[in-house]
Amino acid sequence: MARFVLLLTVSGLFSQALSQTGLAPKQYLSLPLGSIRPTGWLFDQLMVQTNGLAGHEHEFYDYVSETDWMGGPSYYSSLEEGTAIVLLFNAMVPNGILANNSAIIERTQEFLDYVLDHQDSTGWMGPEVNTTKPRYLWGRYPFMFGAIQMVEYNPDLTDRVVDALYKFVNLANQMLHNNGEGIEPWTQTRWEDFVMTLQWLYDFHPNGNEALLIDTMEQLKYTGVPWEEVFEAQYFPTTATDDLPNPLGYVLSWHGVNMAEGLKALPATYRFTHNQSDLDRASEGWDLLFQYHGRPSGIYAADEYLAGLEAARGTELCLVVASIVVVDCLSQAQTGSYLYQVIGDPKYVDRVERIAYNALPAELTGDFWSRQYLQQQNQIAAKNMTPPYSNVFGLEPNYPCCTVNHPQGWPKFITNAFVTTADQSSLAQVYLGPFQTQTTLTTENPVTVTVNTIYPFSDLLNTTITAAKAFTYYVRIPSWVVNGTISINGGEAAAVSPNNGLQAVPVEAGTTTFTLNLPAEITTESRPHGSIAVHRGPLHYAFDIPRTSKVLIQNAEQPDAKDLEFDATAAWEYAIDPSTLKFVNNPPASGTLPSPVYDSGLPPLSMTVTACPINWPVAGSTFASAPPTNPACTGAQKTITLTPYGATKLRIGEFPVFTAK
Template sequence: MSPTSRLLRAVSCIALVWSASGQNITSLAPKKYLSIPLGGIRPTGWLLDQLMVQTNGLAGHEHEFYDYVSQTDWTGGNSYYSSLEEAGSYWFNAMVPNGILANNSAINAKTQNFLSYVLSRQDSTGWLGPEVGTTKPRYLWGRYPFMFGAIQMTEFNSSLTNEVVTALYKFVSLANTMLKSNNTGVEDWTATRWEDFVITLQWLYDNHPNGTASQALLVDTMERLKWTGVPWEKVFAKQYFPTAAVENTPNPFNLDLTWHGVNMAEGLKALPATYRFTHNQSDLDTASQGWDLLFQYHGRPSGIYAADEYLAGLQAARGTELCLVVETMFSGSYLYQIIGDPKFPDRVERIAYNALPATLTGDMWNRQYLQEQNQIYAGNMSKNPFPLDGPYSNVFGLEPNYPCCTVNHPQGWPKFITNAFVTTPDMLSLVHLYLGPFSTSVTLAQGNAVTANVDTLYPFSDTVTTTITAQAAFTYYVRIPSWVVGGTIAINNAAPKAVAPVNGLQAVTVGAGTTTFVLQLPAPITTESRPEGAIAVHRGPLNYAFDIPRKQKVLETNAQQPLAQDLEFDATSNWEYAIDPSTLKFSASPPSSGILPSPIFDSGLTPLKITVTACLINWAIAGPTFAAPPPTNPACTGPATTITLTPYGATKLRISEFPVFNSTA
């Protein structure tokens, strides 16, 4: 019996109980907040520059040379279309918003051609993908990222609506039939990632329901996907949740992929999506609990969690996959839209400003498969701390270990941007969720045309200035992060008043015409307890690390694109420091021009730093390539000195979980 068959047998009793309850739900529960269609939110300032760095880097050029997505005729081989099982689908999902937000005509032409090619070759059964006209098995999952990309294109360009919606309904009808026929099309990956198809079905239901029969088809397909897939309500339950690295722990679901890091990241969306058609509050409660458990037992100071293929516990040398980073960001945005808890955007913002840039070179031509919280070397490891991933995993390159992150990582910044604002379900209010430099234009209820321009260097500054123009009065909301202490707001040049957020949101009364307000969002330095008595250092959304000086070695250069190289980084100075947390001091050097250096997430370029008293200690290495766990209560081997910590996202070799000592003892 296959792992999937065992899993389906394990969950079949759940499905029978649910069916026996007599529920026949054909309506969807509303969201707490509504997303804004692609193009309605634009990056400005340093964030626009960051998107342009990505566009000018690997993400914006890989379709020109990278085997998985480089062929332009899509007739075979490793073309976009024949890779719709994963590579092309991932690429399309990421580059649709990247190209549109960057106003890149070449990328937009590629994504339009991709869409046209795929839809024009949909077969008579409704199937989308390279299996058309072949005897190759048809599995559902590979099409899901493609659907996300097609939806985004349709939101931006309404002339595509009929073509895309018609094609999706044809596919849904086929998928429903396949699920009725002994769950045809469900293999292990489909069994874990069913929630992405459910979200597509719900988009159709919300925006293009096509009558009662179609609504019933959509909901029935949602239900069938859930009951033929991983029971995420059990995976995220306390009694089953793993509290340490899982490589030696039997999986109770007979499908190891339930604890696979990227599947967990995508699976975070499952129960909020389920709630919309079950209307069960327990789905939301378990989703929220699962989020907390994930970060409690596997979380990182950089905001993300560890999974070097599978959940990896708390040790600082264990890895986090880049695909996992961007999928968790997207899931956190979705969780907020369904549940409305500010812990989700707080976490997503930390990930975006720490874990995402840390695993890419500043110019974004090179990416890792796995990043480490304490990373003293990036190269081909002679010994590595990752039980199931190869020794090349933390190389900064084109395709270290697996190719998935090369094509999937570009969704991170664009989707962070497109989820930075939401509206209330009644369309009466606009909510600014992720802090940073943005502009947005939206028409609220009663035709109230609103624009908001956010001028800020945040997270490299505590000041956020927002100018809103509206045709009619309304209430604007802006998120106040949980780490802010002593924040103030000054509206239309009035005296500053203390912020008073409710459920994380500060209400601002906006009149017809123009309203400007200035937020001051100071935050104290805080420390986080880590294993072995170590600590991590934070201020605001940023995690701080010691940026280990390094030298660079080119391991390989792509024959078609010389900028696509595999790079080894070697430390050129000591890194074995303990710190005295009582001596932490923050300072900022804002640029006189008001413009941050580019690319901002690179060594020595951010305007923020924290100094701390430190001393060298005996700190072992585990083989020549990674640090052992931080020693507890270490003794200094040299005099006290001062070292500088900088934002984690700008470091490529680093120590960010430090042993501690008392410099006055």
């Protein structure tokens, strides 16, 4: 309690200083929802998602069924029940708009109308019908993010949504000043979600409420987990946290999804403290997280809590989604993209791209009807291990949060693919892939950009820009590119020369075209026990283990929703000789990738490598033991094929090594 009182006192001092300085600007600004659209294979991937579980779960899934869709807000205080509905709402707003799905758009509008029509006279969101549950703040934050996206897409909603948000902000401010009312452990870790909503109001709709907004930001920070301490090196866990006491006492701060929350808390804090130390600690925390818990698939290990580097430890699907945008199972914000927009370091978007093109598709079946709860780098089976029920692919393995939350991954990756500079005079593409965007820069300069590519399944990107006036366009050159070139308007190819990860392209009034060739070398990453992981460009490569499929459960209302158990049908116990790795590119003759591209044998890229069978024990019947160090071959050498990790469901992604003869 002493710390709580002290922090509130300190926050009051901040309020006096910050009322004069306001919010620090971002390095880059996001574009409104709908300004950026996927094309080519990425649009197809979005349609696969929309035609799968994401677009149909409201029809039959208990937590978000049609009967609860309108009644859901009455459960808002329950993280298990009502929050599922607002999580799905926040995911399906961008999904519906980007997929041009009128039914989804109509449904999300109905939900928005319902919540706003039933806002309590005190400002509380949710009618609280027949419930005595306490008022916890966090369950409203996902709804706010969804509502903001709808305002971006349809400005006619602005007054209604902004008025409702301010009613809630006034109430929340009173609650926070009343001894932190509305704060419980989950809210303590996820206060930054509300801060980001408050900053949206401050940036676009301050309406004379600047002091209220900043004071509420401070109250949230100083009644919540101090992330600047959690990410301090002396307190940060360097191994799996199973048996570690948390030195700061904030047990939930080591929860994997909350870690993603904490990373965006620091740049959010910087905007109202103006302290460079907040940005420095965010960068340090990012590096510590991936140094001690990172995965070759781009994500980090957290089978609930941080899990170290071992290949058999899992990563929650919600965390994968969380780190892309970053959003998570129980929070809806944009960490990797947000960090980049505030700080401007390309390391954030480099990693987000790896996560999106590797870890995200690996945790769902190709048709997006079944999902895992936990994904492993080395996964030799996906079986019912009850308890826990985490590794099968299904409707609701373990917890429902990822069922309703996973649809955010692709849409929010897409909506953050382009940004403008802070003065809005230039446009930058930060995620590479097939996109089209339309926006108007300053000085009334309408711009359209079309990127024609099958990246990351090709090194080539062809971009066409039309603009009314000249400006400088920027495109990210990933850190893994070697000997990349750019050819502008059909001219001679020249070496790329990025500055802080961005290649400047001069654009004249009219039409400008350029071609990027972004080749990469095969690289290997050192992993525990002398094992290695294999990469080329943004893609991580793994051995796709042939498998059988067994239906464990089939939903009575929707037969496409199945729980599936996978088991290996071929040997997976191999060591590889990394010196024999060879890249194989079989581009589609039609120029069009198969649908869905993230399924076994469908990506056009692969690698071959010399391997030999080894003794590699299992742990129980489900997990591969740690890769054996310096193993002896137990049979003849052979050539095996590695394919993009995202298309595998059973896999070896971290290999023991040997030297071929």
